[in-house]
Amino acid sequence: MSQEESGNNKQAAASxxxxxxxxxxxxxxxxxxxxxxxxxxxxxxxxxxxNRYLGDGVDAAPYGVxxxxxxxxxxxxxxxxTADPVSSVNFTPLHELDGIITPNGLxxxxxxxxxxxxxxxxxxxMINGLVDRSLVFTMQDLMRFPRENRVYFLECAANSGxxxxxxxxxxxxFTHGMVHCVVYTGVPLKYLLQEAGVKTTxxxxxAEGADASAMTRSIPIxxxxxxxxxxxxxxxxxxxxxxxxxxxxxxxxxxxxxxxKWLRRLEVGDEPWAQREETSxxxxxxxxxxxxxxxxxxxxxSVITSPSPQAPITHGxxxxxxxxxxxxxxxxxxxxxxxxxxxxxxxxxxLDGPSLSKAMHRFYLDIDWDGSEMLLQSRAIDEAGYVQPTxxxxxxxxxxxxxxxxxxxxxxxxxxxxxxxxxxxx
Amino acid sequence: MSQEESGNNKQAAASxxxxxxxxxxxxxxxxxxxxxxxxxxxxxxxxxxxNRYLGDGVDAAPYGVxxxxxxxxxxxxxxxxTADPVSSVNFTPLHELDGIITPNGLxxxxxxxxxxxxxxxxxxxMINGLVDRSLVFTMQDLMRFPRENRVYFLECAANSGxxxxxxxxxxxxFTHGMVHCVVYTGVPLKYLLQEAGVKTTxxxxxAEGADASAMTRSIPIxxxxxxxxxxxxxxxxxxxxxxxxxxxxxxxxxxxxxxxKWLRRLEVGDEPWAQREETSxxxxxxxxxxxxxxxxxxxxxSVITSPSPQAPITHGxxxxxxxxxxxxxxxxxxxxxxxxxxxxxxxxxxLDGPSLSKAMHRFYLDIDWDGSEMLLQSRAIDEAGYVQPTxxxxxxxxxxxxxxxxxxxxxxxxxxxxxxxxxxxx
Numbered sequence: 001m002s003q004e005e006s007g008n009n010k011q012a013a014a015s016x017x018x019x020x021x022x023x024x025x026x027x028x029x030x031x032x033x034x035x036x037x038x039x040x041x042x043x044x045x046x047x048x049x050x051n052r053y054l055g056d057g058v059d060a061a062p063y064g065v066x067x068x069x070x071x072x073x074x075x076x077x078x079x080x081x082t083a084d085p086v087s088s089v090n091f092t093p094l095h096e097l098d099g100i101i102t103p104n105g106l107x108x109x110x111x112x113x114x115x116x117x118x119x120x121x122x123x124x125x126m127i128n129g130l131v132d133r134s135l136v137f138t139m140q141d142l143m144r145f146p147r148e149n150r151v152y153f154l155e156c157a158a159n160s161g162x163x164x165x166x167x168x169x170x171x172x173x174f175t176h177g178m179v180h181c182v183v184y185t186g187v188p189l190k191y192l193l194q195e196a197g198v199k200t201t202x203x204x205x206x207a208e209g210a211d212a213s214a215m216t217r218s219i220p221i222x223x224x225x226x227x228x229x230x231x232x233x234x235x236x237x238x239x240x241x242x243x244x245x246x247x248x249x250x251x252x253x254x255x256x257x258x259x260x261k262w263l264r265r266l267e268v269g270d271e272p273w274a275q276r277e278e279t280s281x282x283x284x285x286x287x288x289x290x291x292x293x294x295x296x297x298x299x300x301x302s303v304i305t306s307p308s309p310q311a312p313i314t315h316g317x318x319x320x321x322x323x324x325x326x327x328x329x330x331x332x333x334x335x336x337x338x339x340x341x342x343x344x345x346x347x348x349x350x351l352d353g354p355s356l357s358k359a360m361h362r363f364y365l366d367i368d369w370d371g372s373e374m375l376l377q378s379r380a381i382d383e384a385g386y387v388q389p390t391x392x393x394x395x396x397x398x399x400x401x402x403x404x405x406x407x408x409x410x411x412x413x414x415x416x417x418x419x420x421x422x423x424x425x426x
Numbered sequence: 427m428s429q430e431e432s433g434n435n436k437q438a439a440a441s442x443x444x445x446x447x448x449x450x451x452x453x454x455x456x457x458x459x460x461x462x463x464x465x466x467x468x469x470x471x472x473x474x475x476x477n478r479y480l481g482d483g484v485d486a487a488p489y490g491v492x493x494x495x496x497x498x499x500x501x502x503x504x505x506x507x508t509a510d511p512v513s514s515v516n517f518t519p520l521h522e523l524d525g526i527i528t529p530n531g532l533x534x535x536x537x538x539x540x541x542x543x544x545x546x547x548x549x550x551x552m553i554n555g556l557v558d559r560s561l562v563f564t565m566q567d568l569m570r571f572p573r574e575n576r577v578y579f580l581e582c583a584a585n586s587g588x589x590x591x592x593x594x595x596x597x598x599x600f601t602h603g604m605v606h607c608v609v610y611t612g613v614p615l616k617y618l619l620q621e622a623g624v625k626t627t628x629x630x631x632x633a634e635g636a637d638a639s640a641m642t643r644s645i646p647i648x649x650x651x652x653x654x655x656x657x658x659x660x661x662x663x664x665x666x667x668x669x670x671x672x673x674x675x676x677x678x679x680x681x682x683x684x685x686x687k688w689l690r691r692l693e694v695g696d697e698p699w700a701q702r703e704e705t706s707x708x709x710x711x712x713x714x715x716x717x718x719x720x721x722x723x724x725x726x727x728s729v730i731t732s733p734s735p736q737a738p739i740t741h742g743x744x745x746x747x748x749x750x751x752x753x754x755x756x757x758x759x760x761x762x763x764x765x766x767x768x769x770x771x772x773x774x775x776x777l778d779g780p781s782l783s784k785a786m787h788r789f790y791l792d793i794d795w796d797g798s799e800m801l802l803q804s805r806a807i808d809e810a811g812y813v814q815p816t817x818x819x820x821x822x823x824x825x826x827x828x829x830x831x832x833x834x835x836x837x838x839x840x841x842x843x844x845x846x847x848x849x850x851x852x
Binding site: 035037043048053054056057058063065069070073074077088096100104107114117126134143144145151184185195211212214233237240245246265315321323350352354356366 | 476486522549567569573638744747790
């Protein structure tokens with residue numbers, strides 16, 4: 001039945017069955033309530049307006065929108081985080097989502113010169129530099145090359161960046177919401193580079209955006225030829241304007257800033273360019289005053305999305321679903337452990353849904369909550385064997401000067417009334 | 427690099443490499459044009475407005491929407507198909523999409539009493555009939571059971587129904603657009619039935635909707651316990667109102683009408699109920715006057731989505747991407763063949779993207795089009811070994827009285843100027 005049945009999932013499935021047996025005993029309150037309602041809840045025993053009257057026809061919305069009762073499920077910004085005149089970052093509402101795919105309308109935004117609005121008929125992509133022939137592609141040209149479809153997470157290097165110095169933002173939307181995961185459709189970059197003919201001296205590619213910030217990043221030729229895509233679709237439809245419409249670079253597993261949006265130029269060179277966004281920004285300033293650079297891979301990471309500060313437990317004790325996301329720039333997630341006591345004891349979570357390289361993974365731990373306080377943590381392990389570190393382990397290594405590449409373990413403090421706060425445990 | 431590298435895909439990858447080598451020679455016109463543009467296309471050599479001026483900030487759309495240049499990518503209805511007062515069916519714009527996931531806003535709609543608008547706080551799901559205890563669940567109750575995430579196609583039994591008597595609707599949106607594919611998150615139905623305790627006499631489940639049509643369908647208990655989900659999320663976010671918000675039944679691989687939306691009741695019984703939608707509707711009237719019933723599985727099917735009548739070839743001869751979708755209610759797609767000469771000769775297409783059971787599969791054939799007329803066909807084969815039949819093979823078996831379960835091979839006639847028409851070949 002399961003689409004991805006690894007040994008790990010089989011073990012987790014066994015613990016789920018164990019829970020279900022326990023749950024029906026332990027969840028007596030839930031069973032009692034559902035049985036009582038069957039005896040006389042007017043919302044099921046009496047005819048409601050939506051049973052009685054014809055609803056709207058299909059002409060209501062040629063392009064559909066969410067229910068009016070989901071109006072709170074939106075991207076949100078943190079006003080003090082970025083400067084005027086326009087806010088340049090908002091966050092995915094991870095606490096309201098499930099599964100592994102992020103709907104296009106909820107994918108976080110991060111840009112450095114606002115959203116460029118480009119008519120695809122007027123867009124051009126140039127390849128120049130150390131190539132046999134410079135080329136300029138129209139969007140129609142790009143659509144003539146063989147395409148691939150891949151599910152990838154995209155995480156901003158500054159995701160969780162405000163947490164380096166301690167628990168600060170009260171909600172996983174804000175601590176971890178600069179990540180999303182969609183299906184990309186695009187042309188492998190290697191086909192375009194082959195068309196231009198990379199000279200043997202060509203070792204780096206500069207990717208440049210067509211927006212007002214002309215975002216530019218250096219990418220090693222090996223990565224460009226390995227798995228980068230020049231993508232024009234996300235989740236089946238055209239890229240959204242804020243995600244680089246009509247075309248963006250996809251750099252699987254690497255920091256989001258390199259996934260240049262509104263991609264207009266690829267220059268092949270013999271060394272990295274040392275642009276602003278790869279020197280003074282997107283490098284990791286250590287305690288010693290030295291900076292790590294070329295820290296492109298987004299290392300193994302996870303977060304519990306519910307319960308969390310914006311998604312408290314409102315149903316009281318008994319059967320409770322703990323769920324979250326895990327991802328790694330190194331490949332698939334092989335295992336996620338969850339602790340309810342601040343990292344003293346760990347239980348293996350159930351991974352559910354397709355397990356794809358450099359994509360989000362969804363995990364669950366189904367518990368019978370006794371109503372006592374919890375310190376919730378999740379710890380992911382990827383196929384390369386990397387284990388997600390604690391924040392303190394990261395600080396010993398890197399200090400607290402950087403706002404980038406924080407993949408430390410997050411702690412949520414669940415109180416007896418189900419409310420949740422962002423905390424740290426020593 | 428590839429997420430799904432089957433033997434089949436390896437063969438297809440080999441033919442793709444072969445194409446690429448040939449393509450660079452054969453696609454000389456494309457190469458020439460891209461090189462010429464590099465010498466002096468003002469759209470790349472001169473600064474454009476979107477390079478010069480700051481774009482919109484993130485506050486523009488808390489829930490994002492498509493580009494203004496994609497306004498034509500919408501669900502469309504066929505006015506003469508359904509009666510007043512409200513149209514009850516529209517179609518997914520398959521010709522504009524790629525990959526395997528359908529964005530929620532573009533999933534086709536089909537309802538029998540309009541879209542019910544239900545506040546989830548007021549929704550109830552009852553289980554009654556041959557059970558140990560009748561239960562009524564709130565949405566909050568449902569969210570406490572273990573969840574699963576699965577990618578499934580949903581196809582209306584009447585998809586391609588207008589084509590039984592011959593080529594009629596001029597576009598794959600209309601001939602094949604009553605299908606979509608999303609990630610569902612939900613509770614396995616078996617957990618809820620276990621909670622109620624199905625009596626040994628319980629052999630069927632009646633699923634009933636809360637909309638004005640009170641849609642009701644009988645489902646065998648084996649299927650209910652095998653892989654049905656009570657789903658509350660699609661592509662990560664809450665179901666859309668027109669897809670059954672707040673909760674629908676998911677019946678993997680089976681006809682869409684059984685995926686009861688706005689699910690309010692599950693009654694366990696000892697025989698099927700013979701409701702309207704499983705007797706006078708959704709059965710297949712044969713030439714003999716007898717009708718096939720319980721024809722639930724949606725058999726192996728495919729269609730070329732581009733080029734197609736709404737997506738003609740506009741770039742002239744040379745490198746051309748032929749792409750389409752294949753799916754089967756029996757499991758995964760093992761192979762798709764494409765013909766450019768009306769079924770005389772076949773070439774194996776390249777399957778690309780995750781290959782998941784009872785989900786859409788994306789296929790491509792990259793050709794060097796010489797500008798001559800083509801009769802394009804695709805033929806899918808599923809893991810059970812079923813081969814998609816021709817329309818005439820279907821008619822011999824079933825006549826032309828039914829509007830349901832037409833999985834015949836579709837033919838597109840591509841003219842020398844790239845325009846495309848819906849035709850049949852004998």
